[in-house]
Amino acid sequence: MLEEKRQILIATTNEGKFTEIKKFLHDLNFDFLSLKDLKNIPEEPEESEKTIEGNAILKAKYYADKTGLMSLADDGGIFVDTLDGWPGVISARIGKDAEDRRKVLLEKVKDIPEEKLTASFKAVSALYNPDKEELFLAYGERKGKVLKEERIANGFGYDPIFYLPDLNKTYSELTTVEKNATSHRGIALNKIKYFLADHFSNKHIVVPVGIIIKEGKMLISKRNDPHNPRFHGKWELPGGSMEYGEKLEENVKREILEETACKVEIIKQLNEIQVVASTGKNFNYQVYLIPFVCKYIESVGEINDTEVMETKFVNLDDLTNYDFIEKNKEFLINLLPEIREVINEMSS
Structure with missing residues (x-):
């Protein structure tokens, strides 16, 4: 079943800006809304801060x-060097509309050499959860630089007069894809995209686990995790998540040693x-348990009591008597025929 997408509000009524942002972020697993998609659009706040960051x-x-929605808002402006950065933070407020604002700026620079x-x-760009x-x-x-004559194609705001010498085009002459690849907003949105992907995308966790056999019995361990009642005090197989660059076999031997102080030989x-x-709350995750039958060699110390409350070797027929974490018992029962087969091979 497909999960319901989490909504993110792109806090703008500007269709051009919304289209630009949504196209950039469209491959993330979110439902992006504009202010126009809301039944009740909040009154616009006064942009009273003195910096684009503050606004x-x-x-x-x-x-x-x-x-109540996670909201993405941005503020920006055009900063003209010879005007000491003007209009800067007030770029959106020097005229009644985009065309008027361009006229105000062009009037300001008409006597300045191009x-x-x-x-x-x-x-x-600010993302608030x-x-x-x-x-x-x-x-x-x-x-870039300011042109004294507009080049109107696509785009909005100051796009028709903001020229990129390296591309020989104004913002307004770029496609949405081209603009997102090079623009100030595209650069900021790329960082937003990586943040969202890292913090809210589904996670996949690979966990090799050890089925440690000694004289026909299996080692199980009781989890010590008092801050997680779902797992605390329940039984499981020793094992843990992979470290970067680690092989499955390396991981299972390391985790078994760290948790149970047992040295083992991997059989199968x-x-x-x-x-x-x-x-x-913020993302879904899947854990992949990969079982390895291991032969017990020796104990070389004490169990790691920050992770494990106790360990014990139990008969395979008694596994159903223990309270395992979530579906681990069902998993083990399904594995029993193959485990017994490997034990017989170890004994022969």
Whole structure:
């Protein structure tokens, strides 16, 4: 069954900006909404901060608080070097609409030689998660120059007069894909994209586990995890998640030694792999349990009591008498025929 996508509010009513952002983030597993998609659109907050960073944070928190949705807001502007960065943070407020704002800027620079009209487009994207009161900021900057004549194709805002010498095009002459690949907003959004993918995408965790055999009995361990009542005090097979660059066999021997102080010899990887799916608040994850039958060699110390309360060797027929973590008992029962077969091979 497909999971329901989490919603993220892109806090804008500007269709051009929304399309640009949504296209950039579309392959993430979220449902992206604009303010126009809401039944009740909150009144716009006053952008009272003195920096684009401050305004981005203000808007992201404001809309998240009003809607309860994780909210992505940005603020940006065009910073003209010869005008000491003007209009900068007030770029969106020097005229009644985009066309008027371009006229105001062009009037301001009409007597300045074009070669001196270097400028930067800067953006700050703010992502605010109201569930965790967590804020993530991403910065982007693209250098170019201001043209005195508009080149109108696509785009919005100052796009028709922001020229990129390296591409010989204005922002407005780029496709959405081209603009996202090079623009100030694209640079910031790329960082947002990686943050979302890292923090909210589904996780896949590979855990090799040891079926340790000694004189026909199997070692099981009782989990010590007091902060997680689902697992604390329940039985399981020793094992843990992979370290970077580690092989499965290396992992299972290391984890067994660290948890139980047992040295083992790996005999065989069994055919069945158990997949355990869990749902978290911010992401879902699947654990893949990969079983290895191991021969007990010796104990070289004490168990790791921060992870394990106790260990014991038990008869295979008695496994059903123990309270295992979630579906581990069912997993072991399904493995028993193959485990017995390997034990017989070990004894012969």
